Amino acid sequence: MQKKPSVSVIIPTISEQSVFKMVKDIRSQLGKETEIIIVDKSDDSYYRKLIKTGATVIRQKDSGIENAIMTGLRSAHGTLLASIDADGTHELEGIKRGIAMIGKKNADMILGNRMAGLSEGSMNFYLQTGNNILTDLFNIAYGTHIHDVLTGLFVMKRSAFQDIKEVQPYRAGIAFFVVELAKKGYKIDEIPIKYYPRKEGVSKIAKSKFAYGIGVASHILFK
Ligand SMILES: Nc1nc2c(ncn2[C@@H]2O[C@H](COP(=O)(O)OP(=O)(O)OP(=O)(O)O)[C@@H](O)[C@H]2O)c(=O)[nH]1
Ligand SMILES: [Mg+2]
Numbered sequence: 001m002q003k004k005p006s007v008s009v010i011i012p013t014i015s016e017q018s019v020f021k022m023v024k025d026i027r028s029q030l031g032k033e034t035e036i037i038i039v040d041k042s043d044d045s046y047y048r049k050l051i052k053t054g055a056t057v058i059r060q061k062d063s064g065i066e067n068a069i070m071t072g073l074r075s076a077h078g079t080l081l082a083s084i085d086a087d088g089t090h091e092l093e094g095i096k097r098g099i100a101m102i103g104k105k106n107a108d109m110i111l112g113n114r115m116a117g118l119s120e121g122s123m124n125f126y127l128q129t130g131n132n133i134l135t136d137l138f139n140i141a142y143g144t145h146i147h148d149v150l151t152g153l154f155v156m157k158r159s160a161f162q163d164i165k166e167v168q169p170y171r172a173g174i175a176f177f178v179v180e181l182a183k184k185g186y187k188i189d190e191i192p193i194k195y196y197p198r199k200e201g202v203s204k205i206a207k208s209k210f211a212y213g214i215g216v217a218s219h220i221l222f223k
Helices: 019-030 044-052 065-074 093-104 125-142 174-183 209-222
Strands: 007-013 035-040 056-059 080-084 109-113 153-157 188-192
Touching (some): 007 093, 019 035, 035 044, 044 056, 065 080, 080 093, 093 153, 093 188, 125 209, 174 188
Parallel strands (some): 007 080, 035 056
16 A cells, blocks of 8 residues: 655644634644644734644744745645645645645646635635636646636645745745746646635735736736
């Protein structure tokens, strides 16, 4: 029998309350041995609560979700490296299925495709349109056929990550990792996941998602 690959899950957070249940769910769904690395940019009281979860907690000194995830990935030990948003919007089961599918699909990175499982109120029409345009741009630029370049859930092989770990992240969210792997010819595939509305708190990713989206488009086209 083949040995189970070791898995690290990176969770970027700014004061997301859903993260505490998520840590418990990762342990019960993926196994206690799963390495959980939370990269946090919050206040002290939230940080102290994170420490109590027993996960590895890194305080982010710079800013941006792409820098947070890069910091987590660089300190991870797994042969498979996964990431999921901390706000409870992405179906955690997707990581489990991503782990199972990455070998079967012969991929280097599996993205959780939220567009296949949008639940009511999870993504408004404007954000759906923006995400679709950015994904179309990516597909045209790299000859791929994916549906969600800005998803907050992925599983990646360490061997592929090794090739991009020295790259300085630019402001493109998860698309930064997808673009950098695509540029080097790594195979990117996807699985459908469910996407739920944010239960509490506000969006942390950018002050203006419109301006952020324009920036992501320019990175996809010109990086
Ligand atoms: N450490 C860290 N985490 C971040 C940063 N920006 C966003 N996050 C986290 O990254 C995840 C994705 O950010 P969200 O604010 O949910 O972005 P979004 O899903 O586009 O926005 P919503 O639709 O409002 O949920 C969440 O877990 C955030 O807390 C950052 O600069 N640093
Ligand atoms: Mg979110």
